[in-house]
Amino acid sequence: MEKSNPYVILSAAISIDGKLATKTGDSKLSSKNDSVRLHKLRSKVDAILVGKNTVAHDDPLLTVRHTKGKNPIRIILDSKGSLSRKSKILQTSNEVPTIIAVSKKISKSNLDKLCKFPVKVIVAGENSINVKRLLRRLSDNNIKTVLVEGGGIINWAFVKNNLFDELIVTVSPFLIGGKDSVSFVQGDGFEKISNSPNLRLKSIKRLKNHLVLSYVKV
Numbered sequence: 001m002e003k004s005n006p007y008v009i010l011s012a013a014i015s016i017d018g019k020l021a022t023k024t025g026d027s028k029l030s031s032k033n034d035s036v037r038l039h040k041l042r043s044k045v046d047a048i049l050v051g052k053n054t055v056a057h058d059d060p061l062l063t064v065r066h067t068k069g070k071n072p073i074r075i076i077l078d079s080k081g082s083l084s085r086k087s088k089i090l091q092t093s094n095e096v097p098t099i100i101a102v103s104k105k106i107s108k109s110n111l112d113k114l115c116k117f118p119v120k121v122i123v124a125g126e127n128s129i130n131v132k133r134l135l136r137r138l139s140d141n142n143i144k145t146v147l148v149e150g151g152g153i154i155n156w157a158f159v160k161n162n163l164f165d166e167l168i169v170t171v172s173p174f175l176i177g178g179k180d181s182v183s184f185v186q187g188d189g190f191e192k193i194s195n196s197p198n199l200r201l202k203s204i205k206r207l208k209n210h211l212v213l214s215y216v217k218v
Helices: 032-042 052-058 108-115 130-141 152-159
Strands: 007-015 019-021 047-051 073-077 098-102 119-121 145-148 165-170 197-209 209-216
Touching: 007 032, 007 152, 032 165, 032 197, 032 209, 047 052, 047 152, 052 073, 098 108, 108 119, 119 130, 145 152, 165 197
Parallel strands: 007 145, 007 165, 047 073, 047 145, 073 098, 098 119
Antiparallel strands: 007 019, 165 209, 197 209
16 A cells, blocks of 8 residues: 655744745744744654755754654755755754755765765755655655745745645734745745635634634645
8 A cells, every 4th residue: 555645734933914034034933932832843743844945044953942852853855965064953963863855966075965964865856856756755764744844935835736734823913024025935826716725724822912823724
């Protein structure tokens, strides 16, 4: 029997007008209470996924803090393997299981660089990351749940291919505006509303001035 794809959760803190960050990259939208909620969620999934831009900009650890629980496997989408060897992700890869998803376009020097660290390199695409192929490979590695904390481009890759099961957004009490600020979903977008995935509101939770909305795909 063919394995099914992992259960994928898209997660983000957004402004009231649907932005992830300002045009300068300021993304401090979350609250302390919401950070605790997010880290509890991280502790319950098999893996957490982000893109190379998130790593380059925020240099995150992508571990579980503010609560008890296991660290999920970290998955970084980096088609050219350009991740800095000084990044916290690579520097702590001996402590936290880490997967770097690359394309066949990766240079030998970048591949050699990654192979010097205890990471698993998965080739999933020709010139860019093929998300469908990546999910199949993750399933082969017994990863059953993936929390996507990517930016707008990563989110669009999952949305346009209908490759997510649940969506959790924290609506924060801010208005950002601006055509150059980062939206929750970027990319080309759908031409018709009827092309959008059909979502059902699962739960609403208030965290003081923040609102956590959970949707599941119908």
